[in-house]
Amino acid sequence: MPTLRELQAGFRDALLGGDANTAAAAVHDDGLGADARLAVYRHHVFTSLTGALESTYPVIVRLVDARFFRYAADQYIREHPPASPCLFEYGAELGDFLARFEPSRHLAYLPDVARLEWAMNAALHAPDAEPIAPEALRAPVALGLHPSVTLLQSPWPLDAIWRANQPDAESHGVDLDAGGVLLQIWRAGDEVVFRRLSAAAFAFRHVLAHSGRLDTAAEAALTADAGADLASLIRTLLDEQVLIRPPRP
Amino acid sequence: MASGTLVPELSGSGVGLRSSHVAEVLATRPAIDWLEIHAENYMGGGPAVRTLERIRRDYPVSIHGVGLSLGSADGLDAVHLERLAGLVERLQPALISEHLSWSLTGGAYLNHLLPLPYTEEALAVVSEHVDRAQERLGRRLLVENPSSYLRFHHSPMPETEFLNALVRRTGCGVLCDVNNVYVSCENLGGDAAAYLEVIAPAAVEEIHLAGHAVNDADGRAILIDDHGSRVAEAVWRLYARALARFGAVPTLVEWDTDVPPLAILLEEAAKANVMLRGARHGDGDAHAA
Numbered sequence: 399m400p401t402l403r404e405l406q407a408g409f410r411d412a413l414l415g416g417d418a419n420t421a422a423a424a425v426h427d428d429g430l431g432a433d434a435r436l437a438v439y440r441h442h443v444f445t446s447l448t449g450a451l452e453s454t455y456p457v458i459v460r461l462v463d464a465r466f467f468r469y470a471a472d473q474y475i476r477e478h479p480p481a482s483p484c485l486f487e488y489g490a491e492l493g494d495f496l497a498r499f500e501p502s503r504h505l506a507y508l509p510d511v512a513r514l515e516w517a518m519n520a521a522l523h524a525p526d527a528e529p530i531a532p533e534a535l536r537a538p539v540a541l542g543l544h545p546s547v548t549l550l551q552s553p554w555p556l557d558a559i560w561r562a563n564q565p566d567a568e569s570h571g572v573d574l575d576a577g578g579v580l581l582q583i584w585r586a587g588d589e590v591v592f593r594r595l596s597a598a599a600f601a602f603r604h605v606l607a608h609s610g611r612l613d614t615a616a617e618a619a620l621t622a623d624a625g626a627d628l629a630s631l632i633r634t635l636l637d638e639q640v641l642i643r644p645p646r647p
Numbered sequence: 648m649a650s651g652t653l654v655p656e657l658s659g660s661g662v663g664l665r666s667s668h669v670a671e672v673l674a675t676r677p678a679i680d681w682l683e684i685h686a687e688n689y690m691g692g693g694p695a696v697r698t699l700e701r702i703r704r705d706y707p708v709s710i711h712g713v714g715l716s717l718g719s720a721d722g723l724d725a726v727h728l729e730r731l732a733g734l735v736e737r738l739q740p741a742l743i744s745e746h747l748s749w750s751l752t753g754g755a756y757l758n759h760l761l762p763l764p765y766t767e768e769a770l771a772v773v774s775e776h777v778d779r780a781q782e783r784l785g786r787r788l789l790v791e792n793p794s795s796y797l798r799f800h801h802s803p804m805p806e807t808e809f810l811n812a813l814v815r816r817t818g819c820g821v822l823c824d825v826n827n828v829y830v831s832c833e834n835l836g837g838d839a840a841a842y843l844e845v846i847a848p849a850a851v852e853e854i855h856l857a858g859h860a861v862n863d864a865d866g867r868a869i870l871i872d873d874h875g876s877r878v879a880e881a882v883w884r885l886y887a888r889a890l891a892r893f894g895a896v897p898t899l900v901e902w903d904t905d906v907p908p909l910a911i912l913l914e915e916a917a918k919a920n921v922m923l924r925g926a927r928h929g930d931g932d933a934h935a936a
Contacts, residue, residue: 399801402768403720406752406761413757424764426798428835434864435797438871443759450758479755483714483727484687523691546693588694 400424413440415476447475450485454519455492457563458512462502470499486523490516507554507574514556514592517548517583521590529639535632540610542644546585549595549604553578557594584640598626599634606635610644655707657681657741657853657897660919662912663711665902669698671909676705679916681741683899686712690730700737709742709853709899710735714756717776717790718749718763732783742853742897744789744822745780747773747810760793765804770812777817789852791822794859794872795831806831807845814850821846823893824855825886826878830870843889851893856886856919857901875904878915886919890926898923 400408400420408420418436425432448471452459459467474495480488493512502508524546530539550556555576562572580600583592595603601622606615612632619626635641659680664672666688671677682702689696702708714727735743748760763769773790781788792810804812810821823846832839858876862869878886878900890896900915 401720402718402764402766402772403752405764405799406720406749409761410752410755410757413759414755424799424801426800428798430864430867430869432797438796438864438869439759439761443757446758480758481754481756483716483724483750483756483758484690484730485758486688486691523693523695525692526697585693588697 409436409439410479412436413443414479444472444475447480447485447488448472451475451489451492454486454489455512455515457515457560458492458496458508460563461505461508461511461559466502470496470502473499486519489519492516507552507556507559510550510552510554510556511559513550513552514560514581514583517550518590518592520548521546521583521585524585527642527645530636530641530643532636534643535612540644541606541612542610542642543603543607544584544640544642546590547603547607547640548583549600549607550581550583551578551600552581555579556581557592560592582640584638586638596623596626598623599631602626602631603635654739655681655741657707657709658895659923660898660900660916661709662909662916663899663901663903664699664702664708665906666695667906668909668912669702672702673698677909677913679706679913680920681707681709681897683709683711683901684738686710686731686734687714689734696737703738707741708738709744709897710738710740712743712745713760714750715745715776715780716749716751716756717745717747717773717780718761718769719751719776720749720772721752723776723779724751728780728783731780735784735786742789743784743786744791744853746791746793747806747813748793762793762795762797762799764799764802765806765809766802770804770809770816773813774816777813777819781817781819787818787820787852789820789822791824791855792827793831794824794827794834794870796834796869796871798835805845807842811845811847811850814847819850820852821850822853822855823851823889823896824857825889826855826857826859826882827872829879829882829885830859830872833868833870839885840888843885843892846893848893851889851896854886854889854893854896854898855901856882856898856915857903873904874901877911878918883918883922887922890922895923895926 412418412421422432448468451471478491493509496512497509527544556579558572562570580595581592582595598619602615602619605618616628661681661683664682664684689699746760750757828839828842856878857874858878860871860873862871898919902912
């Protein structure tokens with residue numbers, strides 16, 4: 399007779415496609431068969447988690463079609479079952495997974511599109527944070543970016559791919575050779591948005607987010623573009639209300 | 648919510664708040680006694696939580712958790728309990744409920760309310776976790792009977808006995824899901840009316856109603872608790888018996904799959920309310936048993 403811990407580990411194996419023997423041996427047939435009874439639970443686990451991934455990744459679903467997505471999701475769920483009961487946190491590794499997933503390797507832009515959709519999902523559910531007032535910059539103060547912000551660099555025109563795959567898109571054509579992007583994804587008020595950044599603005603924000611310091615961020619911006627307008631880089635951060643004081647660790 | 652907000656007391660019937668109905672609830676303020684939310688949908692930040700706080704100003708809310716995994720042999724997820732405590736603090740819910748089940752093992756959250764064998768070992772695990780949750784939340788937790796699709800060879804206690812023992816050990820309450828009682832008894836050959844007769848009536852503080860699907864599994868009918876249709880007639884009849892035994896307990900209508908217009912949910916809740924009034928006045932079906 400298995401302990402409760404052994405039984406639950408056996409269920410995990412049976413539900414995620416591994417060895418079902420431990421779980422099946424503990425279950426009554428009751429005229430249907432232990433495997434068929436376990437299949438009821440397995441079906442729910444996979445359909446509910448696939449549904450969670452579909453709602454986080456609608457553009458990927460469109461790009462690969464719904465059936466292929468379900469096939470990829472099935473593999474993903476086995477490799478990366480959720481670590482948390484909050485399903486809005488589920489699916490963070492789909493971009494990295496797709497980069498390794500042989501059947502869609504020929505769609506080289508797919509992983510970065512998934513990373514864009516994940517950043518949008520993360521922005522929607524990120525905690526609120528008070529933007530800093532300009533006067534606060536007169537004192538030495540640690541700075542950071544709003545928790546909803548993701549900075550994403552890609553060799554693909556992710557913004558164009560995303561827009562062309564919206565249900566109301568006027569054109570579905572994308573020039574994949576149009577070049578890469580430096581994107582900022584964030585939540586403005588209640589709305590998740592993204593926009594392109596210049597090389598200087600991207601470097602400025604990236605270094606600011608990691609160092610918390612304006613001076614090192616300014617140096618990074620000038621390295622990226624010797625003619626960068628530092629005043630405008632700071633003003634845009636304030637206008638977008640994404641400059642905050644990071645919470646103390 | 649400001650601390651010190653009075654925790655409301657529930658009566659009548661409510662509906663489970665689904666994201667597709669939130670805007671309509673805010674715009675039309677339907678006449679419904681209370682709303683229930685799934686805790687795990689509101690553990691992030693942003694607009695969802697702010698909107699919920701607006702709704703909470705107008706309606707009593709109950710918090711229904713699906714992720715605490717009270718039956719996990721690996722132990723209680725302390726991080727998740729803290730997140731639940733934060734939500735309870737913000738919303739000051741009228742009731743807080745969870746499930747007699749488990750989902751988490753070896754760091755994987757299996758996203759299903761999985762069945763427990765009803766053994767002394769499992770009773771000790773669930774009791775310890777209910778104790779810890781109640782201590783952290785500073786509130787009584789209601790524990791819901793699951794819908795079941797299998798029985799374990801080694802499960803010496805009936806589910807009702809397990810629940811009653813849990814109530815005695817921890818002082819928790821029971822969320823009696825009448826649809827789950829029906830589904831489990833149909834699937835596993837139990838007597839649903841007898842099930843209700845054994846549950847300690849004083850412990851039952853909330854009732855759930857929902858629809859189920861009838862699926863074919865290798866030529867046998869199996870009922871699936873999919874919350875995807877109106878409450879079945881047989882479940883309404885069982886609900887009348889539940890009211891006769893437990894009294895006019897606050898009742899919630901749940902709908903999670905193929906969610907219909909809000910008006911349909913409100914109709915189902917109104918139907919429950921008529922039966923609740925009958926139970927309070929001691930007439931009709933509710934008096935028969």
